[in-house]
Amino acid sequence: MKISAQEEYGLRCLLQLASLGEDETLTLGDIAKKEGISQANAGKLMWLLNKGGFVKATRGTKGGYSLSRPSKEIYLSEVIKVLDDDEIEGHCESYTGVLDSCVHKGDCGIRPVIIGLHEIVQNALSDITLAQLLGTEKKVDERFHRIHGLKQVSVNIGK
């Protein structure tokens, strides 16, 4: 249950765009430099993000990337889905061991855990927009914990 490299760097690239002013753009070279990755790698990530509809690109001199909509309207849950090519649907068809289908046919105590976990993560991510990640570390951390603090508290009470 780790974040993948593609998720991490893709999100970072997107945040670079989110921090731009109106009408500003960044080229692949800019992004690569700012995130300390190769231009080729940045290119691939931006291509994914473009396909996912988060950024728009213009080619040619004076070209570059910018967000395709305001950072307030881009939720982490969507971004992660695109970057990690996330499909919980096919899970039970892919983890079959050496067999043709999962051995836990019909009734399975693990499936709800896998799916439930996925829900929890998606849920947490769907509360957060790119815009909320722009401040300083301290501010972002506070925001993040304010959002999820509620969950924490209620569980403790519930116990």
Place this chain on the structure above:
Amino acid sequence: MKISAQEEYGLRCLLQLASLGEDETLTLGDIAKKEGISQANAGKLMWLLNKGGFVKATRGTKGGYSLSRPSKEIYLSEVIKVLDDDEIEGHCESYTGVLDSCVHKGDCGIRPVIIGLHEIVQNALSDITLAQLLGTEKKVDERFHRIHGLKQVSVNIGK
């Protein structure tokens, strides 16, 4: 943000042991067969789980594996940590791109997200024991959602 193969199969093997009666054990061959994986693979997973202190193994004829403590006392958070070799600590040292250290030195809006997400997942997992995963799919699903339903509700209220 996916569950790894090692996490999935490791957890399943552990559940096989959790479903045993008192004084029963399973050999690698048994476990492999029940989960539809190779014996070699089961061996590796059980070795990890043994190192992690979740199971005890006895060698020789009549040997096999059993849980090292009651399934009520084994939390998913611990199991996952062992199976995925989960270390959020070193995160900022490993995702450095081509550089020696992460470009987001000092102040970083992404770190709290990565760490926060990790917290959320760990938190969800630390509410669940192996014992709670033993029933039928329906029951397990209900249990899972009863635990996390609270979180969901409070967030909606909070909004």
Place this chain on the structure above:
DNA sequence: TCTAATCTTGACATAAAAGTAAGGATTTGA
């Protein structure tokens, strides 16, 4: 129209994760 700057795309190389194999170590029971 031409050139330089830029994104796009698919093929390729490299690194990491997953899975396999084989020989060694330990235990039971004859």
Place this chain on the structure above:
DNA sequence: TCAAATCCTTACTTTTATGTCAAGATTAGA
């Protein structure tokens, strides 16, 4: 004491994810 059954450990192979490269396509501006 010996043999069979079992776990343990390390090295290797295969598969998957990551990252790179090079040629192509598009645009702005001279």
